[in-house]
Amino acid sequence: MPELVGYNLRKAQIAVFQNFQNAVAPHDITPGQFGVLILIRENHGLSQSELGNAVGIDRSTMVAVIDRLESRGWVVRAPSPNDRRSYALELSPAGSVLIEDLIPRVRAHERAMAKDLNKAEQATLIDLLNRVAKAV
Amino acid sequence: MPELVGYNLRKAQIAVFQNFQNAVAPHDITPGQFGVLILIRENHGLSQSELGNAVGIDRSTMVAVIDRLESRGWVVRAPSPNDRRSYALELSPAGSVLIEDLIPRVRAHERAMAKDLNKAEQATLIDLLNRVAKAV
DNA sequence: TATTGTTATACTCTATAACTATA
DNA sequence: TATAGTTATAGAGTATAACAATA
Numbered sequence: 001m002p003e004l005v006g007y008n009l010r011k012a013q014i015a016v017f018q019n020f021q022n023a024v025a026p027h028d029i030t031p032g033q034f035g036v037l038i039l040i041r042e043n044h045g046l047s048q049s050e051l052g053n054a055v056g057i058d059r060s061t062m063v064a065v066i067d068r069l070e071s072r073g074w075v076v077r078a079p080s081p082n083d084r085r086s087y088a089l090e091l092s093p094a095g096s097v098l099i100e101d102l103i104p105r106v107r108a109h110e111r112a113m114a115k116d117l118n119k120a121e122q123a124t125l126i127d128l129l130n131r132v133a134k135a136v
Numbered sequence: 137m138p139e140l141v142g143y144n145l146r147k148a149q150i151a152v153f154q155n156f157q158n159a160v161a162p163h164d165i166t167p168g169q170f171g172v173l174i175l176i177r178e179n180h181g182l183s184q185s186e187l188g189n190a191v192g193i194d195r196s197t198m199v200a201v202i203d204r205l206e207s208r209g210w211v212v213r214a215p216s217p218n219d220r221r222s223y224a225l226e227l228s229p230a231g232s233v234l235i236e237d238l239i240p241r242v243r244a245h246e247r248a249m250a251k252d253l254n255k256a257e258q259a260t261l262i263d264l265l266n267r268v269a270k271a272v
Numbered sequence: 273t274a275t276t277g278t279t280a281t282a283c284t285c286t287a288t289a290a291c292t293a294t295a
Numbered sequence: 296t297a298t299a300g301t302t303a304t305a306g307a308g309t310a311t312a313a314c315a316a317t318a
Binding site: 115126 | 147150250
Binding site for chain 3: 197200219
């Protein structure tokens, strides 16, 4: 097992996930939720289906994801101006404040994670991960 | 985001997970379950708590994990010879047959995943992943 | 007819707290 | 007192199938 790429990927992912949780404490937010918030911030008015496609999850799953973020006051389902079936997702003011607080924490988390890797090694790691993701 | 190690790790992990599922079809087994079966095979008589420690999950979580593997006929809870509180976990004959069928599939999956990486690059990737996992 | 959001349903993975039997 | 397995409970994340409203 220790020589398998998949096994090491899994182990690194678990360690990184836990460090992320510590880094963003006391906000209790997952990497997936952070990614969704970032996507909404950078793409105003995204619909739930578009967001699901971007993240690779079903639109029925996205309902509960947005429910959670909305119930915590970070995201609002605004009416879409041109399609009455869909919502235009936006960050709430509280959501914007949250993101501004999270970004430096996530940057620190990234630094901690890569602290034993120089710049070239970080670039190599990202390149290799990309090639693995593309290969499968 | 695309320049973050954590983000790329997550993306690679998702792609690899899906490819794993295809590779082991029609067995419907997750990488985590495969890891548990391998550990039981390589450590006869392991207890649930020991297994949980090895994998990094709580012993209460391990109950349901073993329940599932037992209900599918792959693992047996044998009585521990020296401690009546605990079980000595073993693969059933069906579980041994399953593992023998899975191993070449998982090897093929590993090859597919790393098909665009030469030997040196694979070793580099594993080394970098290990250093990330250790850093956090 | 096709798409968007939703609900009902189901399953996996994860944890904490409290319990029973045993050490 | 401490440990092993268990249960109750809770929550996140994931999916498929079917439905209403809308395109």
